[in-house]
Amino acid sequence: MELILETLGLAKSAELLSLSPPGWGANLLRGLANSLQIAFGAFGFGLVIGLFGAYGKLYGGVVVRDLLAIYTTVIRAVPELVLILILYYVGTDVINQVSQAMGYGRVEISGVVAGIWVLGIVQGAYSTEVLRGAIQAVPPGQIEAARAFGMPPFMLMRRVTIPAMLSFATPGLANLWLIATKDTALLAIVGFSELTLETRQAAASTRAYFTFFLAAGALYLIVTLCSGAVFARIEKWSRRGQPSLRGSNK
Amino acid sequence: MELKKILVATLATTLLGAGVASAEQVKIGIAAEPYPPFTSLNSSGTWIGWEVDIINAVCAAGKLDCVVTPVAWDGIIASLNGQQIDAIMSSMSITEERMKTIDFSDAYYNTPAVIVADKSMDIAPTPESLAGKIVGVQASTIHQAYANAHFADVAEIRVYQTQDEANQDLVAGRVDAIQADSIAMAGFVESDNGSCCEIKGIVAKDEAILGKGVGAGVRKGEDALREKLNAGIAAILENGTHAEITSQYFTSSIFHE
Amino acid sequence: MKNWRALMQPHRIVLMALFVGFVIWCAIALRWDWIPKYTPLALGGLWRTIWILVVTTVMGFLLAIPLGLAQAVGPWYLSAPAKVFCTVIRGTPLLLQIWLLYYGLGSLFPQIPWIRGSELWPYLRQAWPYAVLALTLSYAGYEGEVMRGAFSGVNKGQLEAAEAFGMPRFTMFRRIWLPQAVRNVLPTLGGETILQLKATPLVATITVVEIYAVSSRVRSDTFIVYEPLLLLALVYMIIAGIITLLFRRFENRVNGTR
Numbered sequence: 205m206e207l208i209l210e211t212l213g214l215a216k217s218a219e220l221l222s223l224s225p226p227g228w229g230a231n232l233l234r235g236l237a238n239s240l241q242i243a244f245g246a247f248g249f250g251l252v253i254g255l256f257g258a259y260g261k262l263y264g265g266v267v268v269r270d271l272l273a274i275y276t277t278v279i280r281a282v283p284e285l286v287l288i289l290i291l292y293y294v295g296t297d298v299i300n301q302v303s304q305a306m307g308y309g310r311v312e313i314s315g316v317v318a319g320i321w322v323l324g325i326v327q328g329a330y331s332t333e334v335l336r337g338a339i340q341a342v343p344p345g346q347i348e349a350a351r352a353f354g355m356p357p358f359m360l361m362r363r364v365t366i367p368a369m370l371s372f373a374t375p376g377l378a379n380l381w382l383i384a385t386k387d388t389a390l391l392a393i394v395g396f397s398e399l400t401l402e403t404r405q406a407a408a409s410t411r412a413y414f415t416f417f418l419a420a421g422a423l424y425l426i427v428t429l430c431s432g433a434v435f436a437r438i439e440k441w442s443r444r445g446q447p448s449l450r451g452s453n454k
Numbered sequence: 455m456e457l458k459k460i461l462v463a464t465l466a467t468t469l470l471g472a473g474v475a476s477a478e479q480v481k482i483g484i485a486a487e488p489y490p491p492f493t494s495l496n497s498s499g500t501w502i503g504w505e506v507d508i509i510n511a512v513c514a515a516g517k518l519d520c521v522v523t524p525v526a527w528d529g530i531i532a533s534l535n536g537q538q539i540d541a542i543m544s545s546m547s548i549t550e551e552r553m554k555t556i557d558f559s560d561a562y563y564n565t566p567a568v569i570v571a572d573k574s575m576d577i578a579p580t581p582e583s584l585a586g587k588i589v590g591v592q593a594s595t596i597h598q599a600y601a602n603a604h605f606a607d608v609a610e611i612r613v614y615q616t617q618d619e620a621n622q623d624l625v626a627g628r629v630d631a632i633q634a635d636s637i638a639m640a641g642f643v644e645s646d647n648g649s650c651c652e653i654k655g656i657v658a659k660d661e662a663i664l665g666k667g668v669g670a671g672v673r674k675g676e677d678a679l680r681e682k683l684n685a686g687i688a689a690i691l692e693n694g695t696h697a698e699i700t701s702q703y704f705t706s707s708i709f710h711e
Numbered sequence: 712m713k714n715w716r717a718l719m720q721p722h723r724i725v726l727m728a729l730f731v732g733f734v735i736w737c738a739i740a741l742r743w744d745w746i747p748k749y750t751p752l753a754l755g756g757l758w759r760t761i762w763i764l765v766v767t768t769v770m771g772f773l774l775a776i777p778l779g780l781a782q783a784v785g786p787w788y789l790s791a792p793a794k795v796f797c798t799v800i801r802g803t804p805l806l807l808q809i810w811l812l813y814y815g816l817g818s819l820f821p822q823i824p825w826i827r828g829s830e831l832w833p834y835l836r837q838a839w840p841y842a843v844l845a846l847t848l849s850y851a852g853y854e855g856e857v858m859r860g861a862f863s864g865v866n867k868g869q870l871e872a873a874e875a876f877g878m879p880r881f882t883m884f885r886r887i888w889l890p891q892a893v894r895n896v897l898p899t900l901g902g903e904t905i906l907q908l909k910a911t912p913l914v915a916t917i918t919v920v921e922i923y924a925v926s927s928r929v930r931s932d933t934f935i936v937y938e939p940l941l942l943l944a945l946v947y948m949i950i951a952g953i954i955t956l957l958f959r960r961f962e963n964r965v966n967g968t969r
Contacts, residue, residue: 207522218729225496225497225498228497230498230499231495231498266722267722270722270723270726278948280800280905280929281948281952282944282947283908283912283923283947284909285912285923286908286943286944289940290937293529293937298538324455374656382598385803386803388804389805390804392525392806393806394525395485395525395527395533395614399485400806400810403807404487404810405487408488408619408622409488410619411647413815414811414815414818417810417811417814421807421811424802424804425798428801430804433723528927528930529930529936531936532930551934554934593931594931602932612838612918613918613920613924613928622818623918626818626834627836628817628837628838650821
């Protein structure tokens with residue numbers, strides 16, 4: 205193994221990337237763990253917002269609908285970087301002031317939580333649109349049938365709407381998940397030590413810019429490809445029992 | 455089911471992460487970038503350097519329970535006022551402009567600003583000599599303010615997020631010169647990476663912009679914390695800890711009056 | 712007339728009143744005295760943002776056509792590299808790509824001394840060529856994937872008909888295949904362009920002075936944090952709105968002449 209690396213001239217890179225010091229591999233992996241944690245949290249938080257948002261847009265009152273329209277339009281028109289800066293600096297400030305006004309003292313907001321909130325709010329706007337489209341794609345007869353049997357609204361959502369829309373929502377959600385993983389890189393700008401910032405610090409400390417940026421790119425790519433495989437399975441699972449949309453099963 | 459798991463996981467992380475602050479821990483903000491020899495990250499993920507040692511010494515002497523918290527330099531004052539950190543100890547000079555937004559402790563070091571350029575280039579730290587050149591500075595620093603005030607009329611000022619990026623572009627030849635702190639630059643030109651370049655001289659004095667040395671920044675009105683930091687700084691200057699830490703990193707004093 | 716009535720519903724009047732109140736509060740309670748001083752810089756930044764946006768979308772789209780075509784019908788030695796390119800671009804953060812291009816390439820310069828004497832050197836010293844390159848490749852990667860679908864979606868029968876009339880392959884591509892593929896992607900193109908607009912502030916991290924960098928400059932000079940960011944968000948919303956309108960008109964015209 206070492207001989208192969210030596211002949212390829214990669215011995216230096218391998219040493220820099222090794223998991224124990226003096227290698228920086230452990231730093232990169234810690235950054236990756238942080239990135240994934242935030243992406244996961246933000247995606248989940250975004251889904252929650254999206255679910256309520258989609259219901260609000262479809263069945264809510266006029267005011268709710270207008271407010272949601274403003275939310276999704278604004279979030280989707282302003283660069284994530286700008287939103288992150290505004291939400292990151294304003295968000296913690298506001299939460300602390302509210303908490304102090306209510307007499308609770310200062311709230312400790314870790315970087316991870318701040319990242320989840322900020323990216324979650326951004327993701328929520330996109331989730332709202334994806335889920336709204338998916339709910340609309342569910343044949344109305346199914347929902348009407350459940351209503352006719354007197355199913356309560358929450359049970360209807362849990363038993364009928366969500367399972368039925370899942371297959372329509374999966375491609376859009378898979379895309380959103382990929383956006384979430386890549387958007388975590390923007391938190392590097394506010395100094396949160398996720399994969400991209402750890403990479404930049406390692407690169408700056410060792411001068412091996414190419415090695416580290418390529419290594420980080422490979423890590424992101426692995427995440428993307430693995431998620432692609434996972435989502436393909438989820439999509440297949442959510443389609444079980446449905447007639448295939450593409451004619452023949454490939 | 456999938457959805458439920460994600461939901462639970464999100465709520466759990468959100469709730470666990472946002473607990474009420476524990477005791478009186480003071481978060482000392484430093485710039486999340488390598489700035490040797492003051493602050494830099496080592497390969498096991500811990501922050502080391504002169505300033506980190508000084509932070510620990512000041513906190514010990516001032517009886518404060520401190521934790522070093524890296525944040526983006528470009529938003530470090532916003533982070534302070536947004537209560538993500540409680541004090542800044544990141545080689546930040548005490549300037550009148552910054553005093554309008556935050557308060558400072560007493561100074562714990564003071565060094566001049568210098569111009570660095572390629573050895574083969576005939577450059578002096580004056581506007582005349584820098585005319586038509588590209589000068590690199592780090593964003594939100596006294597050097598950016600100084601370059602904008604004194605060199606911007608004749609030279610192109612290029613602004614970098616971190617000092618290291620400016621250094622890198624000097625080595626790559628994308629900028630002709632950079633303006634930065636003399637100690638950081640002394641370390642840079644001695645390193646293998648900075649061997650191309652040398653310090654061309656100290657820029658002309660302008661105390662209104664360059665300030666009166668480096669101090670710890672705190673939010674306006676937080677006098678209790680400021681007093682404790684002052685006490686800590688005074689103590690380590692008096693009992694020789696400051697000199698001892700300095701001697702581990704530098705050959706001479708870094709406290710120029 | 713109809714639009715006007717839609718706006719005049721009671722709850723919308725209340726919302727608009729609240730919004731006007733918010734704007735007035737912003738105007739009075741926040742600090743705006745820095746604006747006159749930074750207006751020239753901001754206009755320059757705005758111009759650069761738009762310039763980068765237009766150049767990279769046009770070049771990216773031109774690059775996306777062969778990428779999409781190669782993936783849709785190309786032989787494996789063309790389709791495989793095209794697919795890998797799109798996957799890599801779409802699978803890694805743009806910020807990382809920009810830094811790799813700018814600082815990664817920059818770190819190689821000291822090892823190639825002759826590069827400073829070359830004719831390209833004045834461009835290699837600037838930051839914008841790297842920004843344009845990175846954003847162009849990014850747009851091409853995303854749009855290439857879309858174009859693949861668009862080329863596959865063109866009705867086979869039309870192509871067969873053209874072939875039957877003995878139309879040369881390139882004419883067939885130019886006259887039938889490409890226009891229909893472009894028409895297929897037109898509805899998504901506006902959205903993609905807005906995504907590209909939202910990617911432009913990232914080039915500020917490699918010293919390109921566009922509108923986002925100007926707001927950072929205001930922040931670092933004056934320590935005013937929120938006001939420049941709010942104004943910046945407004946500017947981006949206006950540009951996004953203009954893009955939406957332009958593409959809608961364009962789409963109407965294309966569909967109108969059908």
